[in-house]
Amino acid sequence: MSTRLPCLRWPSLFLAMWCVVDGTLSSAADEHFGIPQVKFINESVAAGWSDARIKPSDEATDQEWCRRVHLDIIGRVPTVAELGVFVADTAPDKRAALVARLLGDDYVDEYARNWTDVWTTVLIGRSTENDNINRSGMRQWLRRAFAKNLPYDQFVTDLVTATGVNKAGEKGFNGATNFLTGKLEENGIQATAKTAQVFLGLQVQCTQCHNHPFNKGKQNQFWEFNAFFRQSRALRKFEGTREVQAIELVDEDWAGEGGNASQAELYYELRNGQMKVAYPVFVDGASVDPSGYLPAKMDDGTAFGVNRRRELAQLMVASPLLPKAAVNRIWGHFFGYGFTRPIDDLGEHNPPSHPELLDGLADQFRQQSFNVKELIRWITLSRAYALSSKVTKGNTSDDPAVGEKPKFTHFYLRQMRPEELYQSLLTATEADQADEKGEKASRKKDEWLSQFIIAFGTDEGDEATTFNGSIPQVLMMFNGDLVKTATGTGKGGFLDRVASADMSNAARIDTLYTAALARKPSRKEISMANQLMAARKGDAIGALQDIWWAVLNSNEFIINH
């Protein structure tokens, strides 16, 4: 219990934090960078270490940490220049400064691109099969939301209550509608399951048909939650008789399945065939006006009716589950494992590894106005995030890959997401400068991604990926067009520029290693590279191509470590 928050002391500590962020506090950063939330994380995680009698690994090197924080915040490896500047910096608070820079204006486009990728997958998956979803529209909205760091409560509200047309360029466009436009069929079963899962960490999909066998989920809760979506319709858009490829999400008066709109109810069937009735009731038992009418006024001015999705959004934002689910997801993004597994199951049957840390961070997230960038700052400046991925004798047992609860004594290896790999290859070959930006670039990436996506063709849009360390992925790295381009020797390309730059062969090899692995080659690797140089005889660029191919195909490149 030593980790409980000293709540009363927070205000003064926050003052100190703002000073650091503004850069006005010039004294050396302490181990918590003067940020109380970082201190809280560090103390909570360390308490778990001593409880379990295990020891953390050493700190990661500057290079490793720099690569990590670039991959996780902006979705790509650092450039040679970015790495060089950071490593050469001798300021004691340079890590806080780098995080501030990555969260700041200089990187706003890349930050938005990365988190758009992450959330597109969360909200609508990677498969492009659902015609009721406009991926570009979804992305455009997400990019804007992350570019302006939309507070998370507003983010969720906008997604859950969205109305409008899902395709950019159409009148009444609102890209946020795409979260729900593909999930309203069959009475909004998917909207119900996904909203509860993504934003509240509640797995209710099984309770659609029966009470949950091993948690508190009851069938009535599913349908009472479902009742919030019954005023919503996804309409195909027509322009005259011409059907445009767009969906309009609207709220309409709903008469209910009983035909009485002032008590608009729905019916569901128990396993024994008995029919039950449900009205909108939130997961904590809070009920709302059962009217199916949208808000309006009678002739005498009396207000009546209710917008069920708006009510739902308000209840969600007030729920303690909302910040917990967000913190768990974002923590999981940075550490590879959240406090629960899966990260979107916070049910009572699935206790978190660090309950006080999760609760404390969730409280802080709410108190800091759901500021996602602040949450990211706390996590990335924590000691646990800065630990080496090298396992030591003192923490071999801390291995979530074998099913243990994570103790965060070392950084856990994880393969890059396909989007990270794609972007990293562009960055490492400096192809991102010349390439298309924004939506055009995203569509190209979608096309490349489609080779890995397996859609199961069910009503729930389930999908899997072969970008999972299996043979098809290795073949893509060996021979795929993306890697062929990255290892191309054409005029003006990356290898050509390295080959023709005024530097020694040793420096050229250094450059390749730094660009991909954020480190210099070992002595053994240098001697092997030299052998390759000799084998290619006069063909220097051919030798660089061989080395570059090997570096990009390595575990060290594709694994965030």
Next chain:
Amino acid sequence: MSISSRFVDGINRRHFMSHLAGAAALAAPATAFTNTLLANASDLRKRHKAAILLWMGGGPSTMDIWDLKPGAATGGPFQPISTSADGIQICEHMPLMAQQMHHMSLVRSMSTREADHMRGRYYMHTGYVPNPNVEHPSYGAVVAHELADQVPDLEIPPFVSVGGGSVGPGFLGMTWAPFVVDSNGNVRNLDMGIDPARLSQRLEMLTAIEGRFIGEKRGASAEDHAKVLDKTIRILKSEQMDAFKVMKEPTDVQEKYGNTGFGRGCLMARRLVEQGVPFVEVDLGGWDNHADIFKTLKDNKLPELDKAMSALVSDLAERSLLDDTAIIWMGEFSRTPNINGNGGRDHWARSWSVAVGGGGFKRGVVVGETSSDGKEVVTEPYSAQDLMASVLKSLDISLETTFTAKNGRPMKIANSGKVIKELFA
């Protein structure tokens, strides 16, 4: 020499040797290589056991296919027809399979609890319900793991998933992951486009980087990556990759299986089994018929299934492969006996059917029975683990096998399921 540097060297040497072996195979004269294969082919065919899983993604309505209830309010419009197996009747829209039923058996008493797609797919593939702390191996990984020793010359992956609806290798590791191909047998990015000598130089360099990173002991995924690299190098120029090319079959054979994704998948499964692959899974999706189910089944799903599956069964029988090749037909669950307001059926796991055949299975029998409305199993109910145990037995895989999960816990093969004894003579 310290322990850790010995470890590094060991890894390096092992990988280096395997790369050399791979490179040597690439460089060897193609004819010699092919001759060896041909010489072994007939032996291989006799020796090895295999299984083909026909995976019906989405949950097919088995009371409209294998266990009809004509006249019941829940029965739907389809009529049963007699088949080549005494006393077995199946759906009228499966006329070709009706002629093959003497090679197959039905279990009409499956009763499970998972009626969510992802959970049901996991459960039926592994015999275990999903557990956040351990990933269980699927049929393909288990069978490939147990039978790979029978086919030491196999260069292509021992577990192939056509269409990709399968579940992964879990704690058995990426070596046993499904190799996913589309039904045209296209494997992307196979052509290296550089000469073998240069490739092996590149691989040598890669091995150095790979081994250094593994030696730093950062976690198992570093080594997993190297293992998959080795497997990929093996298939790069393997002649055995030809087994994926269904277009090399005579036209009449292709036509017999049907010009559909599932038809080509089934034909590929036969070619792969002939080549020595111990486990092939062929995916046929589109069974999630919440609306308008009878038209979809009659016009679309059943004809595609009937043609391909009957062609596969008869082809395996004609080639004397059936006795060594088990066939399993199943989905993640079935569909509600009650027909919903949209003329569809919803998810239902309580009472349903699977079909099995070939291998060591007794053929032409029906196991179990459901009530007249199809809503209850009235005989002894069977589970996913019982079915899995039975399939493993039909392949002579010992049910005493115990795996060790990554957390050190022992895991009984097929989750200690009981063999469905009526399926064996």
